Amino acid sequence: MYLYDDLKKNVLSISGVNDMLNRIKYMMIRAEEIKDDMEERMKKYNNFLYLFFLAPNNPESDACVMDLASNLGLEMEEHTVKTEDGYILQVHRIPGDGPPVLLQHGLMCTSACWLTSGDQSLAYLLSKAGYDVWMGNIRGNRYGSEHESLETDQSDFWRFTFHHFGKYDIPAIIDKVLSVSKYEKLNYIGHSMGSTSALVTASTSQRIVPKLNVVVLLAPVAAGQTVPENIRKLASLHRHQRMVFEWMGITYLPPKVPYLKSVTARPLFPLVSDMIFKMCAGFIDGYTGEENIIQYLPSTVSLYTVLHFSQNINERRFGAYDWGSREENLEHYNEPLPPQYILERLTAPTAVFTATHDTLSPPSELEIYEKQLPNLVEAREVELSHLGFLWGQHAKDRVYKPILDLFRTYPMTA
Numbered sequence: 001m002y003l004y005d006d007l008k009k010n011v012l013s014i015s016g017v018n019d020m021l022n023r024i025k026y027m028m029i030r031a032e033e034i035k036d037d038m039e040e041r042m043k044k045y046n047n048f049l050y051l052f053f054l055a056p057n058n059p060e061s062d063a064c065v066m067d068l069a070s071n072l073g074l075e076m077e078e079h080t081v082k083t084e085d086g087y088i089l090q091v092h093r094i095p096g097d098g099p100p101v102l103l104q105h106g107l108m109c110t111s112a113c114w115l116t117s118g119d120q121s122l123a124y125l126l127s128k129a130g131y132d133v134w135m136g137n138i139r140g141n142r143y144g145s146e147h148e149s150l151e152t153d154q155s156d157f158w159r160f161t162f163h164h165f166g167k168y169d170i171p172a173i174i175d176k177v178l179s180v181s182k183y184e185k186l187n188y189i190g191h192s193m194g195s196t197s198a199l200v201t202a203s204t205s206q207r208i209v210p211k212l213n214v215v216v217l218l219a220p221v222a223a224g225q226t227v228p229e230n231i232r233k234l235a236s237l238h239r240h241q242r243m244v245f246e247w248m249g250i251t252y253l254p255p256k257v258p259y260l261k262s263v264t265a266r267p268l269f270p271l272v273s274d275m276i277f278k279m280c281a282g283f284i285d286g287y288t289g290e291e292n293i294i295q296y297l298p299s300t301v302s303l304y305t306v307l308h309f310s311q312n313i314n315e316r317r318f319g320a321y322d323w324g325s326r327e328e329n330l331e332h333y334n335e336p337l338p339p340q341y342i343l344e345r346l347t348a349p350t351a352v353f354t355a356t357h358d359t360l361s362p363p364s365e366l367e368i369y370e371k372q373l374p375n376l377v378e379a380r381e382v383e384l385s386h387l388g389f390l391w392g393q394h395a396k397d398r399v400y401k402p403i404l405d406l407f408r409t410y411p412m413t414a
Helices: 002-010 015-054 065-071 111-115 122-128 162-181 193-204 206-211 229-235 238-247 260-264 269-281 303-315 326-333 363-372 395-409
Strands: 077-082 087-094 100-104 132-135 186-191 212-218 350-357 376-385
Touching: 065 087, 065 111, 077 162, 087 162, 100 122, 100 162, 100 193, 111 122, 111 132, 122 132, 122 395, 132 162, 162 186, 162 193, 162 206, 162 303, 186 193, 193 206, 193 212, 206 212, 212 395, 229 303, 238 303, 350 363, 350 395, 363 376, 376 395
Parallel strands: 100 132, 100 186, 186 212, 212 350, 350 376
Antiparallel strands: 077 087, 087 132
C-alpha cells in the first residue's frame, strides 16, 4: 500500500487513473476481509462436522426430575399412586410446612416441566414461599408407565384419553396428597391439558370438588369455540389420522424411531434441538428453560388423547371421546354416546389465565369460562404464548406472582 500512496502523491494526478487505483485498493482490502471471514466460517464448519460425525458420543444420561430438584438445592420425595383402573403413577413432592398445592402438567410433559426454568420455575417459587409442593404425572408418560396387569407394548395399555386423566388419575393423586399432608383441601394449578383434566375431574368425580381450595387454570384447552381455522381443519382429519396410525400399529406419541439414540447422542444434538424447540414454541418475551431441555421432553402420550382434542375442536364441544362404536363407548362410559362435560360443576374458586399469543387456548375463550364457571374469581389475559406459562421470561411477574397473591386470599389450615 505504501507504493500506491507514493505513486498517488508524486505521479498520478489524472483523476480517472486515480479513481481506478482507489477501486483496486478497496478490492484488495475487501479481499483480505473476505479471506478472514471465510477462514472463520470454515473453522466453524469443520467444528460442526467434528461434533456431528467425529466427536465421541455424549455419555448416556437418565436425566430426571430428581436431578432438577437437586440442582436447585431442593429436597424431593417420590410417592406411588394407584388408580381405580390399575395404572401406577409416580408423583413428586417438595415437602413444605404450608398448605399443599398440586401442579399438573400438559400434553407430552411430566412433573419435570415445573422445574425446568431453574429458580424462575413455578415449583421452586411455591416451595420458597412455604408451600407443600406436589407435581403430578398421568398414565402413559415417563412416570406413569406401569399397570397392574398390562405392559406398555400392549395396545390396550394405551386405550385412554384425557377423560381418564380427569376421572381416574387426578382424583387418585389428590387423595394421596391429602392423605400425606393431613390437609382437607389443596390448591390446584394445571397447565394446558392439566387444566383440561381438572375440568373433567369436576364433571365426572364430584366427590373431589369439595377438596379443592383454589383452582388455577393456565391456558385451558376445553372450550374450543374460537380456535383458528387452520387448526380446526387439521383437527377435522382425526378419523383418517386414527385409521392410519392404527394401521401402522402406533398407539402412542411420539413413536419409537429406530436408531434415534445414535442421533440424540451426538454432541451437537442438544444445541440443535434447543434451537428448534425455542423456534417452534413461539416465545415472544425470552426463554428461561433449561439448556438441553430435550432430556425431559417430550414424554409419551396415548394417540387417543391427541385425537380426543382434535375431535372436540372439530365438533366445537367439550365432551368425552367418541370411540366410534356403541360397545366401546359403553365400556368406557357406561353410556352408548360420549357424555358432555359440565363446567358448572367446578364450584371451587377458580382463576383462568389465557395468553395473548395462544392459538390453542385463545383469549377469546375467556367469555365462555366467564359464563359457565360459577365461581370464577379471576379471568386474566397475559402477554405470553401457550408454552410461555412454563418458560416465558415474564411468567414470574405476569402469572406466578398473581397466583401467590390469589392463594393468600384463600388461606388454608390443616
